[in-house]
Amino acid sequence: MNTKNNIKKIIIKKPLKLDCGKTINNYPLAYETYGTLNEKKDNAILVFHALSGDQFVSGTNPITNKSGWWSYAVGPDKAIDTNKFFVICANIIGGCMGSYGPNSMDSKTNKTVGTNFPVITINDMVNAQYNLLEFFKIDKLFSITGGSMGGMQVLQFVANFPDKTKTAIPIACTASHSAQNIALNELGRQAIMADQNWNNGNYFNTGSSPNNGLAVARMAAHITYLSKKSLEDKFGRKLQERDDIKFSFDADFQIESYLRHQGNAFVDRFDANSYLYITRAMDYFDLIKQYNGNLSNAFKDSKTKFFIISFTSDWLYPTSENKEIVIALNAAGADVGFIEITSDKGHDSFLLDVPDFLRSVRNFLEANY
Amino acid sequence: MKKEFKIIADLIENNTRVLDVGCGDGTLMKYLKDEKNIDTRGLEILKNNVQNCISKGLSVIEGDAEKDLHQFPNLSFDYVVLSQTLQAFYNPEKVIDDLLKVANKAIVTIPNFGYWKVRLHLLIKGTMPITKTLPNEWYNTPNLHMCTIKDFFNFCSKKNIELYKSIALKDEKTSTINKANINIKNLYSELGIFLIKK
Numbered sequence: 001m002n003t004k005n006n007i008k009k010i011i012i013k014k015p016l017k018l019d020c021g022k023t024i025n026n027y028p029l030a031y032e033t034y035g036t037l038n039e040k041k042d043n044a045i046l047v048f049h050a051l052s053g054d055q056f057v058s059g060t061n062p063i064t065n066k067s068g069w070w071s072y073a074v075g076p077d078k079a080i081d082t083n084k085f086f087v088i089c090a091n092i093i094g095g096c097m098g099s100y101g102p103n104s105m106d107s108k109t110n111k112t113v114g115t116n117f118p119v120i121t122i123n124d125m126v127n128a129q130y131n132l133l134e135f136f137k138i139d140k141l142f143s144i145t146g147g148s149m150g151g152m153q154v155l156q157f158v159a160n161f162p163d164k165t166k167t168a169i170p171i172a173c174t175a176s177h178s179a180q181n182i183a184l185n186e187l188g189r190q191a192i193m194a195d196q197n198w199n200n201g202n203y204f205n206t207g208s209s210p211n212n213g214l215a216v217a218r219m220a221a222h223i224t225y226l227s228k229k230s231l232e233d234k235f236g237r238k239l240q241e242r243d244d245i246k247f248s249f250d251a252d253f254q255i256e257s258y259l260r261h262q263g264n265a266f267v268d269r270f271d272a273n274s275y276l277y278i279t280r281a282m283d284y285f286d287l288i289k290q291y292n293g294n295l296s297n298a299f300k301d302s303k304t305k306f307f308i309i310s311f312t313s314d315w316l317y318p319t320s321e322n323k324e325i326v327i328a329l330n331a332a333g334a335d336v337g338f339i340e341i342t343s344d345k346g347h348d349s350f351l352l353d354v355p356d357f358l359r360s361v362r363n364f365l366e367a368n369y
Numbered sequence: 370m371k372k373e374f375k376i377i378a379d380l381i382e383n384n385t386r387v388l389d390v391g392c393g394d395g396t397l398m399k400y401l402k403d404e405k406n407i408d409t410r411g412l413e414i415l416k417n418n419v420q421n422c423i424s425k426g427l428s429v430i431e432g433d434a435e436k437d438l439h440q441f442p443n444l445s446f447d448y449v450v451l452s453q454t455l456q457a458f459y460n461p462e463k464v465i466d467d468l469l470k471v472a473n474k475a476i477v478t479i480p481n482f483g484y485w486k487v488r489l490h491l492l493i494k495g496t497m498p499i500t501k502t503l504p505n506e507w508y509n510t511p512n513l514h515m516c517t518i519k520d521f522f523n524f525c526s527k528k529n530i531e532l533y534k535s536i537a538l539k540d541e542k543t544s545t546i547n548k549a550n551i552n553i554k555n556l557y558s559e560l561g562i563f564l565i566k567k
Contacts, residue, residue: 305428307423323432326430326440330430330440330441330442330445331440331442333442333445335428336410336428336430337419337422337423337427337428337429338419338429338430338431339416339419339420339423339431340431341416356416356420359420360420360423363420363424364423364424366424367423367424367426367427368426
């Protein structure tokens with residue numbers, strides 16, 4: 001994790017009043033960019049990452065040495081073509097890839113912030129990232145996009161700054177976290193907090209982290225990103241490196257082994273406290289409530305051109321919830337297109353090689369640039 | 370662009386707001402947007418068509434007119450266009466009702482089942498008519514409620530829907546339909562184009 005020192009950061013001096021009432025200032029926001037900002041500064045696309053993402057959208061993530069989380073969509077000649085567009089992505093506040101979060105060092109106590117980190121919201125994340133426009137001296141973005149929690153940030157961004165992006169592509173998201181969404185997040189949080197190593201969030205100096213809890217949280221969440229069919233197709237009841245069941249609690253089945261691997265790989269790159277804070281922010285997200293029960297009001301001043309995308313097999317943020325956003329935009333007289341992409345790959349479809357989806361994003365961007 | 374779309378476009382004033390229901394690949398929308406500075410939206414049921422429209426920079430929503438028209442606020446458009454789709458709905462009466470809620474005026478076009486070739490096909494061959502505008506077999510046609518120009522004419526008068534303009538189309542030639550010539554037009558026209566208002 002030493003290379004974390006080389007992460008690009010801006011220190012934001014302007015105080016940010018958080019929804020919880022606290023104010024933060026002089027906080028770091030880590031970011032990465034791809035492509036070149038043109039002279040007119042009209043080719044910038046701000047990408048918002050999801051729960052487990054970071055600023056390393058494309059290419060090789062220097063921390064994990066794996067491909068960036070949205071490499072299928074972003075890069076030279078990809079759907080979001082970095083030969084043409086200047087792509088910016090910041091690590092959200094509350095995250096653990098260099099931005100101000102629970103694993104930041106508190107200069108006063110010389111300890112990590114831990115659970116002294118304030119409870120943040122999607123609104124806070126977006127307001128923090130808005131500072132990037134000033135930093136790059138961009139008056140108006142060409143587009144903003146993101147899937148899942150990234151899509152929620154897209155919606156919040158337009159609501160907060162109605163004239164700061166020409167287009168917006170919220171993908172596989174919702175305007176209001178459902179009871180099912182909250183329930184699944186709570187499952188993950190309880191898994192972390194049930195791990196003795198969590199120690200009320202103070203684990204940085206103890207030499208042991210709540211890795212088991214975080215891994216279980218990730219395993220449970222990972223199931224929600226897939227569809228029943230994709231699990232069936234990929235794993236079925238196939239056994240893991242054995243000819244028959246062992247009458248034990250080892251990972252007999254490939255799906256078990258796969259999930260354990262997902263869990264273990266996750267703890268190497270993610271902070272358990274961050275997981276708590278970010279899932280909380282998602283649960284608190286309710287743009288409908290923010291606008292007094294009428295989602296249309298969130299978009300009533302916006303000239304932004306929207307393109308909403310959902311996936312047939314996404315049961316976490318289903319088409320019906322994405323369509324609610326479309327309906328609200330229509331009711332506000334906003335400019336909106338919508339497509340439901342046919343895919344068996346579940347919520348994760350937006351991260352994977354789904355040609356119809358990638359083609360839609362590319363076509364929309366090119367037609368409007 | 371086909372003649373039908375040209376006639377529809379001529380019925381629409383410049384600089385207005387138009388919803389194209391069943392907008393297909395967006396040919397008409399694109400024309401209205403580029404040539405008449407019209408703020409267009411589309412509703413389309415086929416994903417492929419939606420993709421096509423998006424790549425043309427058109428704002429099109431994937432959806433079913435029978436379920437999704439209600440999402441548009443009342444009178445949020447100046448015109449709503451429904452080209453050769455009315456006969457494919459489960460409940461055309463309700464769709465017309467919904468169209469006239471979201472827009473001040475509606476332009477509805479219908480393939481005429483009263484066209485002489487259609488009548489002759491059924492009379493002589495005794496099988497369901499297949500023509501240029503009705504190319505499908507009875508077992509795979511999307512059309513559930515075929516009607517004639519005269520049927521639609523009568524429907525409007527029965528429902529107190531104002532017929533602003535009624536145009537008959539045959540071999541690229543247009544003519545006006547009125548009470549006096551309705552029986553002739555009903556026999557010789559392939560397509561009826563109606564500008565209606567509640």
